[in-house]
Amino acid sequence: xxxxxxxxxxxxxxxxxxxxxxxxxxxxxxxxxxxxxxxxxxxxxxxxxxxxxxxxxxxxxxxxxxxxxxxxxxxxxxxxxxxxxxxxxxxxxxxxxxxxxxxxxxxxxxxxxxxxxxxxxxxxxxxxxxxxxxxxxxxxxxxxxxxxxxxxxxxxxxxxxxxxxxxxxxxxxxxxxxxxxxxxxxxxxxxxxxxxxxxxxxxxxxxxxxxxxxxxxxxxxxxxxxxxxxxxxxxxxxxxxxxxxxxxxxxxxxxxxxxxxxxxxxxxxxxxxxxxxxxxxxxxxxxxxxxxxxxxxxxxxxxxxxxxxxxxxxxxxxxxxxxxxxxxxxxxxxxxxxxxxxxxxxxxxxxxxxxxxxxxxxxxxxxxxxxxxxxxxxxxxxxxxxxxxxxxxxxxxxxxxxxxxxxxxxxxxxxxxxxxxxxxxxxxxxxxxxxxxxxxxxxxxxxxxxxxxxxxxxxxxxxxxxxxxxxxxxxxxxxxxxxxxxxxxxxxxxxxxxxxxxxxxxxxxxxxxxxxxxxxxxxxxxxxxxxxxxxxxxxxxxxxxxxxxxxxxxxxxxxxxxxxxxxxxxxxxxxxxxxxxx
RNA sequence: GCGCCCGUAGCUCAGUUGGAUAGAGCGGCGGACUUCUAAUCCGCAGGUCGCAGGUUCGAAUCCUGCCGGGCGUGCCA
Numbered sequence: 169x170x171x172x173x174x175x176x177x178x179x180x181x182x183x184x185x186x187x188x189x190x191x192x193x194x195x196x197x198x199x200x201x202x203x204x205x206x207x208x209x210x211x212x213x214x215x216x217x218x219x220x221x222x223x224x225x226x227x228x229x230x231x232x233x234x235x236x237x238x239x240x241x242x243x244x245x246x247x248x249x250x251x252x253x254x255x256x257x258x259x260x261x262x263x264x265x266x267x268x269x270x271x272x273x274x275x276x277x278x279x280x281x282x283x284x285x286x287x288x289x290x291x292x293x294x295x296x297x298x299x300x301x302x303x304x305x306x307x308x309x310x311x312x313x314x315x316x317x318x319x320x321x322x323x324x325x326x327x328x329x330x331x332x333x334x335x336x337x338x339x340x341x342x343x344x345x346x347x348x349x350x351x352x353x354x355x356x357x358x359x360x361x362x363x364x365x366x367x368x369x370x371x372x373x374x375x376x377x378x379x380x381x382x383x384x385x386x387x388x389x390x391x392x393x394x395x396x397x398x399x400x401x402x403x404x405x406x407x408x409x410x411x412x413x414x415x416x417x418x419x420x421x422x423x424x425x426x427x428x429x430x431x432x433x434x435x436x437x438x439x440x441x442x443x444x445x446x447x448x449x450x451x452x453x454x455x456x457x458x459x460x461x462x463x464x465x466x467x468x469x470x471x472x473x474x475x476x477x478x479x480x481x482x483x484x485x486x487x488x489x490x491x492x493x494x495x496x497x498x499x500x501x502x503x504x505x506x507x508x509x510x511x512x513x514x515x516x517x518x519x520x521x522x523x524x525x526x527x528x529x530x531x532x533x534x535x536x537x538x539x540x541x542x543x544x545x546x547x548x549x550x551x552x553x554x555x556x557x558x559x560x561x562x563x564x565x566x567x568x569x570x571x572x573x574x575x576x577x578x579x580x581x582x583x584x585x586x587x588x589x590x591x592x593x594x595x596x597x598x599x600x601x602x603x604x605x606x607x608x609x610x611x612x613x614x615x616x617x618x619x620x621x622x623x624x625x626x627x628x629x630x631x632x633x634x635x636x637x638x639x640x641x642x643x644x645x646x647x648x649x650x651x652x653x654x655x656x657x658x659x660x661x662x663x664x665x666x667x668x669x670x671x672x673x674x675x676x677x678x679x680x681x682x683x684x685x686x687x688x689x690x691x692x693x694x695x696x697x698x699x700x701x702x703x704x705x706x707x708x709x710x711x712x713x714x715x716x717x718x719x720x721x722x723x724x725x726x727x728x729x730x731x732x733x734x735x736x737x738x739x740x741x742x743x744x745x746x747x748x749x750x
Numbered sequence: 751g752c753g754c755c756c757g758u759a760g761c762u763c764a765g766u767u768g769g770a771u772a773g774a775g776c777g778g779c780g781g782a783c784u785u786c787u788a789a790u791c792c793g794c795a796g797g798u799c800g801c802a803g804g805u806u807c808g809a810a811u812c813c814u815g816c817c818g819g820g821c822g823u824g825c826c827a
Contacts, residue, residue: 197766197769198766199769199770200765200766200769200770200771200772200773201770201771204770208769208770210768210769210808213769213807213808214807216807217806217807222807223807224807247770248769248770248808249769249770249807249808250807251769251770294827331827334826334827335826335827336826336827475825476825477825478825479825488752488753488823489823491825492824492825493825494825495825496825497825499825501824501825501826501827502826502827503827505827506827526821527754527755527820527821527822528821528822529822529827530753530754530755530821530822531753531754531821531822531823532822533754534753554754554755556755556756556820556821557755557820557821559820597762597763597764597775598762598763598764599763599764601755601756602755602756602763603755603756603819603820603821604762604763605761605762605763606762607761607762610761610762610776616789617775617776617789618775618789619774619775621789622775622789622790624789625787625789625790626790628787628789629786629787629790632786632787633786633787636786637786640786672766673766676766680767684763684764685766688764688765688766688774691774691775692774695774698790698791699790699791699792701786701790701791702782702790702791702792703791705786706786707786708786710786745787746787746789
């Protein structure tokens with residue numbers, strides 16, 4: 169790599185001052201201002217103080233001493249307080265460009281993950297209602313990170329954890345049953361804190377029409393392996409009504425769970441999310457994993473009993489207080505189930521687990537990581553990414569979204585209103601841990617002026633140009649150094665300079681878990697392409713300057729490739745033609 | 751009270767992990783269509799980077815203390 173070349177050349181020049189590789193990390197960065205060259209190092213500034221030398225003079229000495237191949241770096245300059253700026257030789261830029269284009273080039277070489285298995289868990293919403301837009305943000309991030317990790321050579325695995333065993337599901341069943349009984353004219357009190365959303369009323373109304381056959385038919389939706397455990401109750405709603413309350417609630421719970429999971433899965437599918445595993449909490453209970461995890465914690469001496477409850481001594485691992493894992497009434501807490509779940513995740517052979525959580529769970533991190541350490545798993549194994557809250561504004565006012573109170577914007581509504589691509593793109597332009605205000609009115613109104621269209625348009629524009637060129641009988645040909653070296657305009661070289669950053673952008677986005685670097689990059693590439701497109705004509709010069717026209721076509725071809733790679737990572741479609749603006 | 755996150759243009763947000771003159775989009779104003787698709791391009795206006803110190807060659811970025819907003823602080827999930 170170019171950066172390695174520069175780093176070792178720089179190190180060689182400072183050896184005479186007694187500075188060696190282990191003493192300093194040489195940093196290279198892309199200057200903001202293009203007149204400062206392509207790559208810049210602050211080496212002399214960092215060394216200046218230490219060697220008691222004037223940084224600018226030191227930079228001058230280094231620049232004079234450094235030995236670099238002329239066909240790679242064609243200028244070394246010092247600037248400002250002591251920066252050393254490098255300018256990449258034109259021929260080498262084209263080499264780097266072709267390396268991005270080449271199927272076994274740079275994009276293959278960045279796959280350094282050695283196929284290590286990484287589990288990425290996201291959304292994992294309670295199965296008590298339709299997915300809301302908060303899940304959409306998590307989905308966009310999680311899925312993008314899964315792809316990014318793949319792009320740098322990991323075997324990444326998307327996972328969804330289903331809390332199908334807790335109180336919430338029972339409460340859900342009770343709520344549905346109550347709605348149903350009320351519809352049947354039976355006096356029935358609504359459970360305290362129950363789910364009041366419209367969707368349960370509708371579900372209850374539908375149940376009145378459903379007979380055993382249609383219920384079984386609906387269950388067919390879960391034929392595949394991962395959903396085997398979601399089975400419909402026997403009979404129909406009338407049968408369930410007649411059972412004693414406990415059993416009756418169980419049937420309504422089972423039915424509601426089945427329906428809601430089918431919605432959630434369909435919503436995910438429509439949003440382009442592909443989960444490798446849907447992991448059910450009930451499986452943990454059936455396979456006795458809670459007990460086993462508890463035993464192991466005991467074995468390592470992290471468990472004690474007090475006030476009739478069983479506690480995990482999380483304070484040994486930096487938590488602020490100890491936590492209950494089995495309540496005084498003998499019921500395990502959600503925390504214990506989570507420990508068992510993550511322990512099983514570890515046992516399944518993942519070398520790392522990344523969880524996406526909401527901000528309301530950040531207080532949970534210390535105890536969860538503590539539990540992993542108590543189980544003798546490295547504290548780094550579990551990595552928690554907090555996705556900050558999304559505040560939805562309607563008429564300029566925040567919407568209070570609570571499933572129980574039933575006023576929330578669903579992911580489906582979001583997709584209908586603005587489309588999956590726009591939603592994904594907007595979520596992915598923000599970094600994970602910043603709060604996000606999502607103005608629904610604004611987005612609906614301006615969806616056609618959203619930045620995502622800017623990028624899509626750049627792609628479609630290239631497709632259109634390629635088609636026109638072909639129609640006119642022009643041959644684009646495989647991008648080649650000979651042809652591309654004919655580029656002369658600043659607009660062309662600015663674009664080249666941006667395109668060759670692709671490998672670096674992918675690596676940095678994956679490493680920092682910050683997919684928003686991709687949207688920023690896609691935008692930059694598109695912007696430079698639009699400018700190039702205006703300034704550098706192709707078809708109009710094809711008769712007078714056929715070689716120049718061809719080199720511009722090849723540049724367009726590589727640009728299209730880069731846009732496709734990035735959009736695919738983002739999970740956004742790259743259209744050949746823009747649909748009519750509404 | 752304590753813990754975590756955030757505070758950058760009128761609004762929504764970037765700022766390459768400490769770099770050079772802080773950037774986009776939207777909104778505002780003014781230009782470019784007998785077009786390789788104007789969902790585009792060109793120009794203008796808009797800033798005490800919440801406040802005050804500190805660290806150093808250099809701070810929006812790091813450390814401390816305030817101010818303001820959000821979230822958490824259950825034998826809930």
